[in-house]
Amino acid sequence: MSKCIQGLSLGVLCLVLVSTISGALSHEGSVALSHEGVGRKQNVTYDGRSLIIDGRRELFFSGSIHYPRSTPDMWPDLIAKAKEGGINVISTYVFWNAHEPVEGKFNFKGRYNLVKFIKLIQKQGLYVILRIGPFIEAEWNHGGFPYWLREKPGIIFRTDNQPFKYYMKRYAKMIVNMMNKNELFAPQGGPIILTQIENEYNNVQQVFKERGADYVQWAGNMALKLNTGVPWIMCKQKDAPGAVINTCNGRNCGDTFTGPNSPNKPSLWTENWTAQYRVLGDPPSQRPAEDLAFAVARWFSKHGTLVNYYMYHGGTNFGRTTSSFVTTRYYDEAPLDEYGLVREPKWGHLRDLHRALKLSRKALLWGTHSNYSLGHQLEARVYQNSEKNVCSAFLANNNTREAATIYFQNVPYYLPPRSISILPDCKTVVFNTKKVNAQHNARTFHHVKDFSKGMRWKMFKDSIPNTEDTPVQNSLLLEHYNATKDTTDFLWYTTNIDVGSNDLPLLNSIKPILQVASWGHAVHGFVNDLYVGSSHGDHVQSPFSLNKPITLKPGKNKISLLSMTTGFPNSGGYMEHKIAGVSKVLIQGLMTGTQDLINNIWGHQVGLLGEKLEVYNPRSSKKVKWVDAKGHDHEPLIWYKQ
The missing domain is CATH 2.60.120.260 (Galactose-binding domain-like)
Structure with missing residues (x-):
């Protein structure tokens, strides 16, 4: 039937829309592995519209959780809270210098048990994006490169350099073989649906001139020859070669992404920054839930089919794992804070957004897109498919200061400043990015014990x-x-x-x-x-x-x-x-x-001598002569213990 869209000052624009979709609001679609599907072999392909799992298009809501930045006993709860928040994919880097601190000596235990982490994700029915790198940046010490790599004769990192390419390929192949051995790729029945090679190389590519361009081609083609059975991605890499998908990183990829470098590749957003990592001296980082939701809604309204929140849980940079001046507390302002506690309203508002987008799944993935201006900084983005009898609309007010009332299908809709309303059936607003219905919470700390009073401290002077x-x-x-x-x-x-x-x-x-x-x-x-x-x-x-x-x-x-x-x-x-x-x-x-x-x-x-003696180790500290610390306040190079 004929329907009309009317803006505030542009008169009436008419177009043909389908009738009301019966039952659209109750259909969210299944976008994660069901428990019955865990362990089932699945083919992963893609086209210009989306990733395709066993012939089925999907919308993907991914959250970055890095296994070394939390403890293994935290992993199941973090994954469960992410799933409850509407996440159906967990993304993680692989940390080379954590796994091979000494050449040829590997560590995959404790916080570095990558296989265990992936299997726990699979157990809860979620998919995995494995960002192998091996350069990861990630505010991680040395960008993930082990120190011993620096000492290889003639080596130059991340360019068309034979020594570097040799060790990079050897490491990437080792990780892929480990995943294959544990049958963790989707075609084997595992949860891994995407793998990443390199990381944000466009940021430094021009430094290496033609060798940089050659390196990109080598890295992509090297990765494609590894036996993963799933697509490869390169984030922020406009010239990603062949079948490697170039993806976007940033806060507003719906506006900044120039698009895939081939019409046969989907639009994927691999890093949507939920706040900002902090360096020493920084104040707390803030990114409102409303701003995050607006960016995500805009992305999916403009052909995006995967978003990854970086970070969904940041966690802790334990020990000496952090990069220069970055604090041990990492992305504490993410939907799950440093301790894995839900941070509201960010977690709940994004959960509600994911539900609204799932209701729009059929139209987004199979519909034809139309865009209509409804006035200055006002627009409607509509997806419809008459054969599937679906229609979804995104009504946007891009003005950051003024609210607006627009007419869509002769019905008035109120839009707060810089907001998007999602109408899964082109009639009913189920979510507006500016209207937060999630509860608010505040984290407080209580002293369990005051260690400065009434306690006798011992000291060891370095x-x-x-x-x-x-x-x-x-x-x-x-x-x-x-x-x-x-x-x-x-x-x-x-x-x-x-x-x-x-x-x-x-x-x-x-x-x-x-x-x-x-x-x-x-x-x-x-x-x-x-x-x-x-x-x-x-x-x-x-x-x-x-x-x-x-x-x-x-x-x-x-x-x-x-x-x-x-x-x-x-x-x-x-x-x-x-x-x-x-x-x-x-x-x-x-x-x-x-x-x-x-x-x-x-x-x-x-x-330091104290490091050599391991005075921080309860067993080793017993071998050290500790003396009463009273009267030695503010002296330098003092180790204290209680």
Whole structure:
């Protein structure tokens, strides 16, 4: 029958729409593995409209949950809460440096038990996107690359470089073989429906010029030859080769994605950022539930069929796994917070959105799309299929400040500012992105015990090494990463200088200045084993400097510097050349002028004594002599225990 769409100021636009769809609101469609389907072999293909599972088109709502950023006992609950929130796919990276910290020695236990994690996902009837990388970025130490890879002769990461390609292929093949052995790909009866090679390479490709373009083609074609049986993707990679699907990352892919690089590939959104990871010093990151819902509704109204929330649960960067300056708390503002608790209204509002989109599934996947302007920044996007007797509409107000009332099929609809209303039957509004019906909650913390009162603390004082006792001594300041080889955050630099009585300032009130330049993240300074001060860089500015007045004595003086890092860089071109550590040391204000210590004999010690003794380990700590900490408040280099 003939129906009309009327805008506020454009008069009437007429088009032919189908009649009301009987029972449309009750049909959500099955977009996850049923319990009966767990273990059933499924063929995964795609076309220009969507991924196709055993000949069936689907809408996919994916959530990123990284297995190393939570504990194994948390995994079942995280997966269950994601499923309850309307998620039917779990996406995860694979973390090379966690699994192969030493070349040829693998770790797939505990938090790194990838196979167990995937099987738990399958057990709850969800699919998996496996982002193999092996470069993952992910605010993860070294972008996932193991340190030993840096030391391979002639290697240059992520370009048309034979050593790098050899190790990358070897690792990717090992992961694929592991998945095959455990029958985890969909054609084997497993849950994995997509695999990813590389990660956001467009961000650095131009740095490597033609070698970058050649590398993209090699990486994609190498992946296609691996035996997965499921499609491969490359995110943010416009020139993804052959059958590899290029996908979008960002906050508003409905507007920023230029589209697949082939009409035979579907539109997939592999990272919809639910907040923002935080670096040290950052305030809490916020992204309203309404903004997230608007972006997702817009994506699906513009031919999108898969969205992945990055992160759905961020979790914790345990130990030394985080990248430079990134906090241990990761995406705490995601729908599931750091502890796996539901964060409302974000979790509930997205759950309601997923339900509304599932009601529109048939029209979205089999309907013909039409777009109609209803006035300035007002539009209707309609999907209909007369053969299947379905019609769904998305009514959008893109104005960020003003609400509007529009007429669609001669019926008025109120649209709040920057909102989309979803009408699964082209008549009934079941969801508006701006109208939040989910409950709100707040997380509070309660002190279980105050450790600062009424408790006797024990202490162990770490030692400052002497130059002559250090294992490495030379006239060069060693580069931090190369010296520590990612085994610790700490590197000692120590040297001795002789100062004559005539070298010191005549007035006691005037003191020489210790000036240190560093490419590390922080440094503590000591003179004659006394603490003189600290300084640090930040996520934006590097290098940084330490400038502190010091007290010197006639004769021999000991200068000690403790260089520290908070993770390796996780991105950028030529990552194998990234450096850290002390680069320059001067003493200014001496009567003889500025003294440059860079050519002194420097001793180097990797790590702290407390680390070597494992004082943090309950068993090992018993072998250490602990003393009463009373009276030692605020002293440097102290380990405390209760």
